[in-house]
Amino acid sequence: MLNVLAAFTIAFSAGGEGGNRPSPAAPPGMFRAVAIRFGMGKLFREALVRSPYRFAFAGVAAAVLLATGCSSSSSSGSSGSSVNWANETSVSAGGGMSALVAAAKKEGTLNVIALPPTWANYGTIINTFEKKYGINVNSTLPDGTSQQEVDAVKQENGSPKAPDVVDIGLSIALANTKLFAPYEVSTWSDIPAAQKDPSGLWYEDYGGYMAIGYEAKFGTITSLSQLLTPKFKGAVALNGNPTAANAALNGVMLANLAEGGTPSDISKGVAFFHQLKQVGNFNPVSATGATIKAGSTPVVFDWDYLNLSSYVGVPGWKVFVPSGVALGGYYAQAINKNAPHPAAARLWEEFLYSQASTGGQNLWLQGGARPVEEQAMTSAGTIDSSAASKLPSVSGTPVFLSESQSSAAATYLATNWAKAVG
Amino acid sequence: MTVAATTKTGVRPSWAGRRPPAPAWVGTVPFLAYVAVFLLWPTGIVVVNALKNPDGAWAFSNFSELGNPLIRGYFIGSFKLCLLSSVAGAVLGAILAYAVASGDPDGLIRRLYLSVSGVLAQFGGVTLAFAFLVTIGPVGLLFHAGWYFDFPWGIGLIYTYFQIPLMVLVFLPAIDGLKVQWREASENLGSSSWQYWRYVGGPLLAPAFLGGALLLFANALSAFATIQAWENQIAYIVPQQISTAMSSEVGLASVNEASLLALGLVIMVAIVMTVYVLLQRRAARWLR
Numbered sequence: 001m002l003n004v005l006a007a008f009t010i011a012f013s014a015g016g017e018g019g020n021r022p023s024p025a026a027p028p029g030m031f032r033a034v035a036i037r038f039g040m041g042k043l044f045r046e047a048l049v050r051s052p053y054r055f056a057f058a059g060v061a062a063a064v065l066l067a068t069g070c071s072s073s074s075s076s077g078s079s080g081s082s083v084n085w086a087n088e089t090s091v092s093a094g095g096g097m098s099a100l101v102a103a104a105k106k107e108g109t110l111n112v113i114a115l116p117p118t119w120a121n122y123g124t125i126i127n128t129f130e131k132k133y134g135i136n137v138n139s140t141l142p143d144g145t146s147q148q149e150v151d152a153v154k155q156e157n158g159s160p161k162a163p164d165v166v167d168i169g170l171s172i173a174l175a176n177t178k179l180f181a182p183y184e185v186s187t188w189s190d191i192p193a194a195q196k197d198p199s200g201l202w203y204e205d206y207g208g209y210m211a212i213g214y215e216a217k218f219g220t221i222t223s224l225s226q227l228l229t230p231k232f233k234g235a236v237a238l239n240g241n242p243t244a245a246n247a248a249l250n251g252v253m254l255a256n257l258a259e260g261g262t263p264s265d266i267s268k269g270v271a272f273f274h275q276l277k278q279v280g281n282f283n284p285v286s287a288t289g290a291t292i293k294a295g296s297t298p299v300v301f302d303w304d305y306l307n308l309s310s311y312v313g314v315p316g317w318k319v320f321v322p323s324g325v326a327l328g329g330y331y332a333q334a335i336n337k338n339a340p341h342p343a344a345a346r347l348w349e350e351f352l353y354s355q356a357s358t359g360g361q362n363l364w365l366q367g368g369a370r371p372v373e374e375q376a377m378t379s380a381g382t383i384d385s386s387a388a389s390k391l392p393s394v395s396g397t398p399v400f401l402s403e404s405q406s407s408a409a410a411t412y413l414a415t416n417w418a419k420a421v422g
Numbered sequence: 423m424t425v426a427a428t429t430k431t432g433v434r435p436s437w438a439g440r441r442p443p444a445p446a447w448v449g450t451v452p453f454l455a456y457v458a459v460f461l462l463w464p465t466g467i468v469v470v471n472a473l474k475n476p477d478g479a480w481a482f483s484n485f486s487e488l489g490n491p492l493i494r495g496y497f498i499g500s501f502k503l504c505l506l507s508s509v510a511g512a513v514l515g516a517i518l519a520y521a522v523a524s525g526d527p528d529g530l531i532r533r534l535y536l537s538v539s540g541v542l543a544q545f546g547g548v549t550l551a552f553a554f555l556v557t558i559g560p561v562g563l564l565f566h567a568g569w570y571f572d573f574p575w576g577i578g579l580i581y582t583y584f585q586i587p588l589m590v591l592v593f594l595p596a597i598d599g600l601k602v603q604w605r606e607a608s609e610n611l612g613s614s615s616w617q618y619w620r621y622v623g624g625p626l627l628a629p630a631f632l633g634g635a636l637l638l639f640a641n642a643l644s645a646f647a648t649i650q651a652w653e654n655q656i657a658y659i660v661p662q663q664i665s666t667a668m669s670s671e672v673g674l675a676s677v678n679e680a681s682l683l684a685l686g687l688v689i690m691v692a693i694v695m696t697v698y699v700l701l702q703r704r705a706a707r708w709l710r
């Protein structure tokens with residue numbers, strides 16, 4: 001927008017004075033710059049003005065508008081002859097699994113958002129679901145954040161493209177419960193009570209523990225303080241800005257707990273990163289698969305399921321978890337209460353919480369993420385034990401940040417993070 | 423046959439019998455509509471959101487947040503980066519444009535320079551930042567520049583990579599406009615090269631130079647993808663903090679803060695534009 005503002009202002013000032021200016025070149029120069037900015041617009045304008053088919057253009061545009069208008073009005077209420085799945089809170093209440101599958105197939109489509117195909121095995125999960133039920137999964141904004149998922153639910157409310165289901169961080173889930181429909185999957189009782197909303201508005205799905213992944217060339221890391229030594233110059237990175245990304249906030253919290261801090265006071269973690277910055281070991285590039293492969297972020301604080309060597313794809317990639325620090329974090333599932341495909345949304349949840357060998361719980365596990373029903377599956381023997389044995393081991397009592405601890409950390413970071421590492 | 427079409431003065435207007443010509447302002451309607459839809463309307467939304475609290479009530483006290491040292495820091499960061507990259511880009515770009523202009527006007531070198539500049543002026547974002555990262559970053563192929571992650575020097579260097587070509591494109595027509603006869607005339611009057619640039623060339627080019635520098639400033643002000651790929655664990659400039667305020671998943675998201683920051687940018691552009699107009703008036707004094 002500011003580009004536009006500046007370009008227009010320049011166009012005005014250049015155009016206004018151009019008439020009596022002896023240097024004829026300057027105004028065209030300015031206009032050329034403006035033209036560069038609006039190059040695309042010009043193309044489109046020409047298409048509209050010059051094309052002999054411009055009326056056809058208008059006709060097509062109008063037809064498209066009409067069609068989308070019609071489809072959005074016809075899609076609601078198309079599911080099920082008698083059962084309205086948007087109001088059903090469990091599969092049995094709606095008439096059983098076969099009724100749900102039939103209704104979902106009739107809808108034919110499921111809209112998901114912010115599910116990176118390489119994250120927690122989502123690529124395979126989506127493919128398996130599509131093949132199993134013949135439902136087309138429409139995946140948008142794969143690298144979006146939890147907040148962007150919620151924004152999409154709000155902004156596209158009522159549209160056939162609105163997300164049916166979301167996979168979001170717990171704090172975002174808690175802040176937006178009014179957007180969700182209550183639903184209890186068939187395996188509801190296998191989800192630990194602390195990890196679900198009693199009325200079924202949200203339920204945690206998969207998660208992991210914070211860990212430090214690093215390249216083999218650094219040898220073996222045994223304590224956090226080693227990261228302050230010169231061989232780690234410019235090496236240590238987080239996954240994002242801790243005032244924005246949950247994984248990065250937990251990365252700072254991991255350092256905080258290892259340095260003897262408490263979950264409700266993150267200041268020791270910030271102090272550790274300040275030290276890292278001072279000795280020149282802090283790397284401000286946000287770690288992604290690409291930066292790790294390129295070797296530009298050789299040490300990364302991140303969730304353990306994003307730190308597996310199979311996920312990272314770097315030979316010899318190792319993982320270090322400070323002893324006694326088990327900082328966990330789970331994402332949560334929720335169904336959009338105005339989902340355009342209410343039956344498909346519920347079928348998706350049933351699939352994700354299925355303990356079958358090709359169900360969502362084991363597929364997450366194969367992606368290195370710990371499924372929320374892990375304990376129940378271990379005792380029932382339904383867990384994929386070879387995938388489970390590949391998870392990094394953690395010691396100590398697991399710590400999960402509560403809502404108030406997480407917001408206290410965010411507030412502290414908002415005022416102190418930039419000062420500490422900027 | 424009929425006199426109905428005559429006017430009071432008895433002269434038939436040339437459009438008699440046809441539709442009267444549309445008034446002159448009709449031609450500006452598409453432009454004004456464009457400005458209204460893509461400039462005024464979004465600006466209005468930003469201003470309104472900036473002055474409301476999350477509950478939707480008016481909160482004019484939000485304005486005082488712009489004085490908050492933390493918020494002020496983002497604006498100072500933006501200003502530093504834009505100033506550095508636009509001054510460096512404008513000076514180096516102008517010199518390069520002069521070098522190109524003094525060559526053969528139809529030569530291969532010139533055409534090559536222009537097309538390469540046209541491409542590089544639009545080269546930015548993740549690709550550019552990544553190219554620098556693997557060249558002179560911490561594990562760079564060429565060498566490791568210790569100041570690579572220092573703000574604003576490292577990112578300023580990356581920005582000049584697209585600022586210089588943009589300046590060449592914008593400034594070259596102005597240099598082409600310098601007539602060789604002016605130089606000959608001043609030399610005939612006994613001026614030195616320095617005197618020619620001080621009293622003839624410089625004043626002629628000054629308005630175009632300032633205009634180009636301002637364009638570069640605005641270009642840097644709104645750039646976001648490049649710096650975000652350079653580093654995004656700390657917010658140094660306003661667009662980065664707007665992104666944090668829009669997308670924070672740790673509970674710091676606030677559309678109102680984002681709008682306030684955007685409003686701050688609008689104010690910043692207004693201030694820069696005012697300074698530009700004053701400078702331009704001074705630089706173009708000899709025109710009047």
